Amino acid sequence: MALKRAFAALALASGLLILPALAEEQEKCGQASYYPSEYTCYDDKTLCPIQFSLATKPCGGGCYSPEQYSCEDGTIKDLPEATSPFSLTFSGVRKTFRDLNVKACGRYLAVGANARECHACTAAGGTNCGSYQNSTVLLPGGQMASDVPGHQFWYIEPSSGILRYTEALAGNSSVWNATIPEKEFAAQNVKVYENGLFTWTREDATTHWWMACLVTLPGGAVGTARSWRIYAPTYVNMERGDCEIGRIVAKAVDRNAGAYKYP
Structure with missing residues (x-):
């Protein structure tokens, strides 16, 4: 099914379309029947939908996403915006796309079995390369968690919408300003919740989902060495x-x- 039709379905009241798995049996929640792939039953009486493999929870007569909201005394409230460094995971509907670590390599962010996580370090100047865990970590202000001089930034490329990061550049480099104007990088149109969703705002709406699109890495034959950017x-x-x-x-x-650095 084309993504355009899929997103039209996502615009329904529930915000998504999830078809029951083949041969999946219904279960009971009180007097109601439901598919476990679509809903979670709480206290044998309340059904809350599963959104992109992430369970929602009951609160005050409704359901909420714990990745975007909290429930306090029966009231749903927004989670605070992120202030801590963070890693990212991607969860889609299919089992093979659940809780995948987002990895940085070659100035792209990708998921999947063949997605590479690249890092580099030099001990010159007394850098303790052993102090880094070399995972892909982003900062709320738009930087990557790297210490290379000039820093590195994550951003959404305006022409393609792809999530990328920069090479290390000198602090006020004219190359940086000419390549990616400051208004285009970092959190422009991106909102990150503390231990919650990483969201993007289009001109007409805030989207709580992303796309992982298939690529074949350079040098790989079709069907091999593939990742999802x-x-x-x-x-x-x-x-x-x-x-x-x-x-x-x-x-x-x-x-x-x-x-220390993401190549």
Whole structure:
């Protein structure tokens, strides 16, 4: 099914379309019948929908996403915006696209079995390379968790909507300013909740999902060495037929979980 039709379905009241798995048997929640792939039953009486493999929870007569809201005395409230360094995981509907770590390599962010996580370090100047855990870590202000001089930044490429990061550049480099104006990088149109969703805002709406689109890495034959790069769901990208849609969740981590440099 083309992504355009899939996103039209996502615009329904529940915000998504999940078809029951083949041969899946219904279960009972009180007097109601439900598919376990679509709903979670609480206290044998309340059904809450599963959204992109992520369970919602009951609160005050409704259901909420714990990746975006909290429930306090029966009232649903927004989670605070992220202040901590964070790693990212991608969860789609299919089992093979659940809780996948987002990895940085070659200035792209990707998921999947063949997605590479690249890091580099030099001991020159007394750098303790052993102090880094070399995981992909982002900072709320738009930087990558790297210590290379000039820093590195994550951003959404305006022309393609792809989630990328920069090479290390000098602090006020004219190369940086000419290549990616400051208004285009970092959290422009991106909102990150503390231990919650990593969201993107299009001109007409806030989207709580992203797209993982298939690529074949350079030098790999068709069908091999493939990974899934992360894209914002622009209207152009929604026409693609080689993508999975899902939610990205930010998890607070220690800054030292990052790397000295992401090549």
